[in-house]
Amino acid sequence: AQSVTQLDSQVPVFEEAPVELRCNYSSSVSVYLFWYVQYPNQGLQLLLKYLSGSTLVKGINGFEAEFNKSQTSFHLRKPSVHISDTAEYFCAVRLLNYGGSQGNLIFGKGTKLSVKP
Amino acid sequence: GAGVSQSPSNKVTEKGKDVELRCDPISGHTALYWYRQSLGQGLEFLIYFQGNSAPDKSGLPSDRFSAERTGGSVSTLTIQRTQQEDSAVYLCASSPQGAGEQYFGPGTRLTVT
Known part of the structure; x- marks a missing residue:
């Protein structure tokens, strides 16, 4: 079965660090x-996506992610977080098959990111 | 432009009552999704509409849950005979044809007392 694992439920970090x-998937x-990022009492906002092409993708608010197919990560x-980055972050996959809930x-x-001054 | 909107933003209902939750997708988006977010279960897929095709209902947790999408636009999620375990935030998302990403609304927080 397909699954997504976010290894850390909470990550505390100091500002500017x-x-x-981390995100791993099985498919x-x-x-x-x-x-996606979710601020308190709000919906989900897309940070970045990987569909194809370069494995390093850049998103909004200075975030980036790297797709590693061999490690399914x-x-x-x-590189430097702000207080305003405090939020919950969700990793997600969409399957590219042609049956069921594709x-x-x-x-x-x-993962709840908490940025401290 | 306008994003996905959902109403009501909050709904408190008594156990056993029926509720209807509404979603207005982004204009022109052909795909519409419903998800449920709860503390214990995280984000779960409920149902998916794509154009005029039959909806994918594989995520609905019981036959008390149903949804429809009228005119390829607005969608209503109905929960009959609500139970306390139905308490959650219900999120709607839409996606244009061929796109990978989905755009989410602010959600409806449902509390069943």
């Missing part, structure tokens, strides 16, 4: 990969 939020078919990174996203459990 670098951060990496027998090719996938699209996404990171899609870790999210930012359209929906499968989400990880989320």
Whole structure:
């Protein structure tokens, strides 16, 4: 069965420090990969996506992620975080098969990033 | 432009009552999705509409849940005979034809007392 694992449920970090939020997936078919961010009491906002091409993708707010097919990973990174980056981050995959729920996203459990001054 | 909108933003209902949740997708988006977000289960897929095709209902947790999409636009998620375990945030998303990503609304927080 397909699954997404976010290895850290909570990540505390000081302002201006670098951060990496880890994501691994399991799938027998090719996938699209996404990171979404959720601020308190809000919906999900797309940070970045990998559909094809370069494995290093850049998103909004200075975030980037690298797709590693051999390790089935899609870790999210930012070189210097701000207080405003405090939020919950979700990794998600969309399967590229042609049966069943091929359209929906499968989400990880989320990582709460807490940026401290 | 306008994003995905959902109403109501909050709904409190008594156990056993029926509720309807509404989603207005981004204009022109052909695909519409419903997800449920709860503390114990995380983000779960419920149902998916793509154009005029039959919806994919594989994520609906029970036959108390149903959804429809009228005119290829607005969608309503109905939960009959609500139970306390239905308490969650219900998120709607839409996607244009051929796109990988989905755009989410702000959600409806449902509380069943």
